[in-house]
Amino acid sequence: MADARQRTTFGNVFRFTIRGLGLTGLLAAAVGGVLLATELPAVGWPTDGETFDKVKVAGTALWNNYYAAFHSNFGGNAKVASWVLGVGVIAVALWLLVELVSALTLVTGRRTAVGANGYLQTGLAVALVVLVNVWSFSHYRRYDCTKDHQFTLPQDVRDELKQVTRPTDVIVLKMRKPDAANAANSSIDDSLVSAADRKVTEKVRDLVDLFREIGPQFKVTVLDTTDEGYLDQLDSATKASPTLRTAIETAPENSIFFHADGKVQRLSFAEFYLLDKTASQEQVERPGGTTQAKNKNLVLIPQGIRPFADHIFKLGEKKPKVGLLIIHPFFASQSSGDEEADRYTSGGLRRMLERNGFDVVDVFTRRGLGRGAGTPAGDTFAESELAALENSYTALSSRQPRFELQLMMFQKTKDTVDREPLDQITKKLEFLRFNKSFDTEQDRKEASEFLAANVKSLQDRIKSNQEELDKVRPKYLEALKNERATEARRTTDVKLKLGRAVADCDVLIVPRQTTPNLVTGDFLPPAIYSLTEDQADVVKDFVKAGKPVLGLFGAVNPSDARPIPGFGPDALEAVFTRLGFEFSNLTVMYDAETRAMVEQSGETLRAGGTVTVPPLLFDVPKGEKAANPIAEAMRVSGRTAAGQAELRRNWFRPIYLSPSVAAKQKFVATIAESSKESWGEEKPVPDGEYVPEFTPAKPDDPKRGTHNEERKGPFPIGAAIERTVPVEWLNPVPGAAHDAALVGDAVGGWAAFLPMSLADPSDYLSALPKDKRPDLPTVRIAVYGHGGLIAGKNLDPAHEKLIVHTLNWQLKRDDRLPKDLPAEEKWQYPRVNLDERQSLYWRLGTAIGLPLVCAYFGVLMLMLRKVR
Numbered sequence: 001m002a003d004a005r006q007r008t009t010f011g012n013v014f015r016f017t018i019r020g021l022g023l024t025g026l027l028a029a030a031v032g033g034v035l036l037a038t039e040l041p042a043v044g045w046p047t048d049g050e051t052f053d054k055v056k057v058a059g060t061a062l063w064n065n066y067y068a069a070f071h072s073n074f075g076g077n078a079k080v081a082s083w084v085l086g087v088g089v090i091a092v093a094l095w096l097l098v099e100l101v102s103a104l105t106l107v108t109g110r111r112t113a114v115g116a117n118g119y120l121q122t123g124l125a126v127a128l129v130v131l132v133n134v135w136s137f138s139h140y141r142r143y144d145c146t147k148d149h150q151f152t153l154p155q156d157v158r159d160e161l162k163q164v165t166r167p168t169d170v171i172v173l174k175m176r177k178p179d180a181a182n183a184a185n186s187s188i189d190d191s192l193v194s195a196a197d198r199k200v201t202e203k204v205r206d207l208v209d210l211f212r213e214i215g216p217q218f219k220v221t222v223l224d225t226t227d228e229g230y231l232d233q234l235d236s237a238t239k240a241s242p243t244l245r246t247a248i249e250t251a252p253e254n255s256i257f258f259h260a261d262g263k264v265q266r267l268s269f270a271e272f273y274l275l276d277k278t279a280s281q282e283q284v285e286r287p288g289g290t291t292q293a294k295n296k297n298l299v300l301i302p303q304g305i306r307p308f309a310d311h312i313f314k315l316g317e318k319k320p321k322v323g324l325l326i327i328h329p330f331f332a333s334q335s336s337g338d339e340e341a342d343r344y345t346s347g348g349l350r351r352m353l354e355r356n357g358f359d360v361v362d363v364f365t366r367r368g369l370g371r372g373a374g375t376p377a378g379d380t381f382a383e384s385e386l387a388a389l390e391n392s393y394t395a396l397s398s399r400q401p402r403f404e405l406q407l408m409m410f411q412k413t414k415d416t417v418d419r420e421p422l423d424q425i426t427k428k429l430e431f432l433r434f435n436k437s438f439d440t441e442q443d444r445k446e447a448s449e450f451l452a453a454n455v456k457s458l459q460d461r462i463k464s465n466q467e468e469l470d471k472v473r474p475k476y477l478e479a480l481k482n483e484r485a486t487e488a489r490r491t492t493d494v495k496l497k498l499g500r501a502v503a504d505c506d507v508l509i510v511p512r513q514t515t516p517n518l519v520t521g522d523f524l525p526p527a528i529y530s531l532t533e534d535q536a537d538v539v540k541d542f543v544k545a546g547k548p549v550l551g552l553f554g555a556v557n558p559s560d561a562r563p564i565p566g567f568g569p570d571a572l573e574a575v576f577t578r579l580g581f582e583f584s585n586l587t588v589m590y591d592a593e594t595r596a597m598v599e600q601s602g603e604t605l606r607a608g609g610t611v612t613v614p615p616l617l618f619d620v621p622k623g624e625k626a627a628n629p630i631a632e633a634m635r636v637s638g639r640t641a642a643g644q645a646e647l648r649r650n651w652f653r654p655i656y657l658s659p660s661v662a663a664k665q666k667f668v669a670t671i672a673e674s675s676k677e678s679w680g681e682e683k684p685v686p687d688g689e690y691v692p693e694f695t696p697a698k699p700d701d702p703k704r705g706t707h708n709e710e711r712k713g714p715f716p717i718g719a720a721i722e723r724t725v726p727v728e729w730l731n732p733v734p735g736a737a738h739d740a741a742l743v744g745d746a747v748g749g750w751a752a753f754l755p756m757s758l759a760d761p762s763d764y765l766s767a768l769p770k771d772k773r774p775d776l777p778t779v780r781i782a783v784y785g786h787g788g789l790i791a792g793k794n795l796d797p798a799h800e801k802l803i804v805h806t807l808n809w810q811l812k813r814d815d816r817l818p819k820d821l822p823a824e825e826k827w828q829y830p831r832v833n834l835d836e837r838q839s840l841y842w843r844l845g846t847a848i849g850l851p852l853v854c855a856y857f858g859v860l861m862l863m864l865r866k867v868r
Contacts, residue, residue: 015102022095029088035081142213153210157309161214168217168312171237171257172204173248174224195298196275197254199829203273204256207308223248252355258311265311265357270640272308274301274818276826278639298829301636301821310815320811321359323505324349325539327366327529328374329384331513331791334362343516348795349803356804363501365535366528376532378498382485389476396469403465407458414451417444495534499541507548507810508539510572513787514554515587515651515684519596519611523685526556526570536571543579544729546777548810551576554787555587555653557685578726580661581719581783584654584707586680588715588785589692590614593650597691614675615646616717626667630720630782633805633817634672634798640818647672647798651684652717653785656707661721671718671782678713718784720809724776780810 144152153161174197201222208220221237223230238245247257247264256267269275279299324333324346333350350360364384367377379387417425417438425438438444480486491497502508512529516522531539543549553573573583596611618631618638627635638646657669679694686692695710703709789799808816 015098018095018098021091022099025088025091025095027088028084029092032081032083032085032088036078036085151206151210154305157305158214160309160313161211164312165215165217166260167219168315169237169244169257169259170204170208170218170220171244171248171259172201172220172222173251173255173257174201174222174226175251175254192275192277192280192298195829196273196300197269199298199300199827200254200269200273207305211312250355256308256311258315260315263315265315266355267308267311270303270637270818271816272303273827274303274636274640275299276301276639279823279826300827300829301639301819302825302827303819304815307815319357319359320506320807321361321504322353322807323502323508324360324362325365325502325508325510326362328364329362329381329388331511332362332364332381333360334381343793344513344791345793346511346790348792349790352795352800352803353807358807361501361505363498365498365531376494376535378494378496378501378535378538380485380501382479382482383489386476386479386482386485386489389472389479392472393469393476396465396472400462400465400469403458403462407455407462410451410454410458414448414455417447417451494532495538498535498538502538502542505542505547507550507807508542509550509552509790510539511552511787511790512554513552513791514556515786515788516791518587518651518684518686519593521686523557524554526554530570531572533571536575539572540575540729543575543779543781544725544777546725546779548780548782550806550810551581551781551783552787552789553583553653553655553783553785555651555684555785556585557587557683576781576783579781580658580721580723581781582656582658582707583785584656584680584715586654586682586708586710586715587684588652588654588674588678588713588717589681589684589694590650590678591694594691594693597686611650613648613650614677615648616672617675617714618672620668620670620673620716622668625665628668628671628720629809629814629817630718630802630805631668631671632820633809634802636818636820637801637805639820647796647802649786649789649799651786652715654680654707654715654717655719655783655785656716657719657721661723664723665721669719669721670716671720671784673714673716676713678715680708680710680713680715682708682710717786718782720780720782720806722778722780724778727776730776780812782806782810 144150205220205222208218211218221233223233223237227233234245234248238248241259241262241264243262244257244259244264247266251257251266254269256269256272258265258267276299280296282294282296326332326346331344331346333346346362353360362381362384364377364379364381366374367379367387368374422438422441422444425444438447512526514524514526514529516524539549551572553576577583590611590613592611592613618634620628620631634647652674662669681692681694683690684692694712697704697709697711701709790803795803805817808814
């Protein structure tokens with residue numbers, strides 16, 4: 001066989017050397033460029049000017065940075081990287097120059113014409129393939145062959161997404177700590193949560209891929225707190241937005257964040273795909289008759305694409321503002337830092353609502369409550385803080401001159417005692433009323449020491465007072481810059497002030513925490529929460545505007561009433577009564593609480609802590625009506641924690657609804673009930689040897705058959721309604737006509753249209769001519785029989801869900817309520833549990849079996865070639 005190898009010549013060696021140098025230079029240039037890019041400041045593409053000018057500006061900036069790095073104007077490895085890049089570029093340029101000269105030499109030869117033609121055709125083919133692939137990225141067709149078109153966006157969502165042109169970051173956050181639902185019980189198997197998180201992350205990626213078809217403006221980043229590079233990824237994703245970083249760092253659970261133009265919205269995994277733990281687990285019997293939860297198929301309840309898409313469409317929308325109508329800063333949502341006081345504050349409510357996209361504002365209905373009954377008010381937190389700072393500043397400022405005057409007098413007295421003769425001291429000090437005789441030097445010494453101690457004490461007090469004054473003065477001056485608060489303090493009209501304070505709120509919460517701890521007799525008299533007629537009118541006007549109110553009415557103790565001077569009947573309770581709510585004077589109690597009152601009398605017992613009471617029941621019988629939307633949301637939320645997200649709370653007040661209003665509701669008005677083990681007590685506060693205990697009502701008791709009958713449970717402890725505003729609130733004529741009709745008089749001819757059988761003035765609308773019917777707004781009102789549902793430094797997960805679901809429903813954001821689906825519409829993912837032996841077989845099969853299969857087919861191919 002002839003030797004086909006080429007002879008080693010100088011030309012072969014030169015070409016090999018140049019090509020090796022060029023490849024090495026290409027590698028060096030790439031490494032140097034990357035290193036230099038990490039050291040130098042970023043160069044942005046100019047937004048103004050023609051394309052040529054933009055290229056020129058950007059190129060000039062790059063060259064200036066390189067030049068500065070080459071001359072050691074940047075720290076780190078910038079100079080070394082610039083040298084590596086420069087040498088690499090020179091080497092590549094030399095290689096390309098030699099190749100260009102060689103190509104021109106070969107092309108001029110007749111013998112290489114055919115080879116050049118072949119190179120040209122190959123180049124054209126490669127260029128065609130590249131161009132076709134580039135064109136295909138923006139010109140393609142996708143076919144969704146799934147049964148329910150799971151990978152196709154609804155047309156209405158596509159149309160809305162086309163209107164979104166701003167760059168939008170989608171951050172998927174997977175946290176190490178359990179989410180809020182699972183935090184209620186640490187014994188829950190977290191493998192289900194981890195598996196659900198992985199699937200939800202996949203679903204988010206799939207969904208965002210569909211969004212990208214609309215345009216390239218969506219960028220997805222997955223952050224996993226268990227990854228080693230989590231902090232670096234977090235820095236990279238949030239370097240342009242501190243707001244986004246804060247939202248991620250304070251997230252309470254696994255979440256999806258949407259960020260654009262400095263605005264951030266959060267969507268929890270449960271709002272996108274809800275893990276159904278109840279359906280994902282089954283109870284299996286163990287030896288001994290016990291049962292244990294065992295994982296089966298992973299079941300997720302899809303909540304639809306709409307909640308996900310709405311967070312993008314409404315990224316810039318105003319956050320709903322919650323007005324918290326409380327009586328004193330002691331109950332405010334700003335935590336005091338005092339553990340004992342934090343049991344009464346609403347700090348946990350504020351943090352929870354802010355995490356869920358709400359704003360919170362405190363409004364105080366009393367002023368000077370600590371000095372007695374107080375006076376009605378309508379102060380915002382800024383006004384209250386300004387008043388407190390002003391009082392402190394005034395007290396400290398007025399105290400300083402008095403201290404200085406006292407110090408001067410004591411110093412003058414001490415000088416007299418130290419310097420004057422003994423027989424002159426008493427005479428000299430008569431005007432100071434310094435009652436002491438000076439007969440000996442010992443008397444002088446004792447008086448001097450006494451006066452020196454007083455001088456030192458006053459000097460310390462002056463110094464301390466000045467330090468406090470120096471701290472308060474800048475805060476007071478800064479608070480005075482709040483013109484709105486300063487101007488509001490000059491307003492004496494309580495109704496006007498309160499109306500202005502809540503005018504921009506979207507929903508009001510009115511808490512009345514009367515039962516912090518009944519076991520130890522800790523009971524706040526309901527009278528201190530009473531609102532005046534003017535204050536109640538503000539709440540009424542709020543409802544007349546179509547805005548919702550959430551009332552939290554604590555238990556009462558009518559048999560042990562403690563009247564407070566200056567407090568009249570509660571006008572606010574009358575407003576809710578007109579809306580259709582009926583309040584009982586009973587308190588829901590359990591036998592366990594009675595035992596605790598006997599066994600732990602006089603000891604501190606945290607409400608809802610040591611005494612374990614049965615959970616509230618949200619499965620209220622529906623009959624022919626739809627389920628209560630809040631109760632249904634709580635029931636679905638409970639499935640996410642396998643029944644562990646239970647709401648347990650002591651000392652509820654029963655809440656009923658008038659039959660006429662309840663009949664008009666499309667759903668069951670009652671949200672939750674106490675268990676059958678509960679009973680109603682009229683006097684819930686222990687007193688001396690008295691301990692509440694259940695005593696059935698006697699047959700002749702006038703309370704029998706009423707809401708105040710002491711009986712066994714269940715009791716309704718919360719209700720929600722959707723109704724029109726009472727007609728007489730907007731137009732007093734129907735109400736007046738109703739009263740006149742009862743006495744046989746007519747008002748303006750309206751009585752002719754008002755049937756006597758209609759007891760509710762709102763019912764008169766159907767009897768009035770259409771042209772005389774007022775336009776009544778529809779409002780959603782909710783009431784719970786406990787003021788402590790929002791109290792505490794931190795809220796339990798069940799309390800959080802109840803409040804959030806209630807507010808979302810009241811604000812008509814029904815799409816944010818979790819929804820259950822039929823079993824056939826849920827996503828199910830089979831899970832295979834392998835024992836150690838089965839797992840070993842599968843590992844051996846993949847490690848050895850697959851290579852053997854490949855070798856088998858390879859031998860078959862060789863045998864086939866031999867046969868041919």
